[in-house]
Amino acid sequence: MRKSFRVLTVAIVLIASVFIWVWPYIIMQLSGSAHYTEQDKREYEFYTPVLLKMMPRITPQYDFDFVNITGPAAHVYAIRFYDTHDTSKVDDYLSIKGYQKQQFCHIKAVCWKGIDADETITVSTLNNPKVVLVSVIINF
Secondary structure: OOHHHHHHHHHHHHHHHHHHHHHHHHHHHOOOOOOOOOOOOOHHHHHHOOHHHHHHOOOOOOEEEEEEEEEEEEEEEEEEEEEEEEOOHHHHHHHHOEEEEOOOOOOOOEEEEEEOOOOEEEEEEEEOOEEEEEEEEEEO
16 A cells, blocks of 8 residues: 555656646747747747747847737747847848848838748838847748
């Protein structure tokens, strides 16, 4: 009886530990949006696509956003660089990665397309505050 109680206790503790460790990932998977920085390691690794992870940091102040749009079924991942309007390093990076600048864009921005037809990159400048916003839009 005593041995089975110990085994049951150990099993419950192990299951609870795994659940506690997995719970933040479940919450992130079900989340409709997130705002985070590179120092928020769990969110950064979970939400940020490789393209944004490797993007040159054109200013020392930047942050990230994720939005799950349910209407047209899209995920939007973004990096926002503060106190700049210079997009030349971002443009060079996207060109090197094989993206092509598009003549037309669905918003007031510069749109880029790569091999994946469901992926669009937008690069826009905002004035208040002075920001460069790079978004990766993935339709599914």
